[in-house]
Amino acid sequence: MNSVNIEFFGYFAAILTTAAFLPQLIKTLKTKKAEDVSLLTLIMFICGVSFWILYGFKISSSPILIANIITLILNLFILISKVFYSKKI
Template structure:
């Protein structure tokens, strides 16, 4: 049961982030994004991914893998174009 709750939570938190990520990727507008916040957030997501790998916890691994890819792209765009 807890695995299902984790999968639902992982899905919802990842999907909630996706529209903003997609908009930023499409428009390439990173002007209103805080570089410091994205550095901290991306680092935190990376730590959650490593933690999930240590626990072998599928919901944590899936959610943070996808989110790390999206935040990484946005962070790279912010550094290059910000």
């Protein structure tokens, strides 16, 4: 299997695991609550994704780099929404 096909797996994985957080953000904004979403999960995941960005940069992997930057942004928005709506109750 050539490198183009290998990169395809990476990009497809990247698109799915990145876009996956969009329905969660939309759901949180619509229902105005994310009580059941673990705060610790969000914090640990955001820290981990930041290290994936460093790793992706070091091994020069574009799929890892791009995917994790967008994943980081989406999860930061989910975290902010969760904290914002939990304080409103």
